[in-house]
Amino acid sequence: MASHNYFVYITTNPKRTTLYTGVTNDLPRRLREHFMNCGNPSTFAGKYFCYNLVYYERHTQVEHAIAREKEIKRWSRSKKEALIYSFNPFWKVLNQEVQDE
Numbered sequence: 001m002a003s004h005n006y007f008v009y010i011t012t013n014p015k016r017t018t019l020y021t022g023v024t025n026d027l028p029r030r031l032r033e034h035f036m037n038c039g040n041p042s043t044f045a046g047k048y049f050c051y052n053l054v055y056y057e058r059h060t061q062v063e064h065a066i067a068r069e070k071e072i073k074r075w076s077r078s079k080k081e082a083l084i085y086s087f088n089p090f091w092k093v094l095n096q097e098v099q100d101e
Helices: 027-036 062-074 077-087 095-099
Strands: 006-012 019-024 052-059
Touching (some): 006 027, 006 077, 019 062, 027 052
Antiparallel strands (some): 006 052
């Protein structure tokens, strides 16, 4: 059976005032799409300029990734921040790191 990659991720805007949680099977492509949508009021991430990756986790089954995304989306802002800090304590922008993989 082939191995699959699905990513649950959190992006933020440059001022870190808004968080966006999503799921994708191609994280570098999805991050480029978020960047290209900057300022687009028809998408949440675009409207709030959420294109800086600060957290991600890999799953091999799409059902698990979708369930995890839904779980995180229900969390409070402070719980999401704690998750980000546990993975990325300085909220370093990880976009380039993911693009280079």
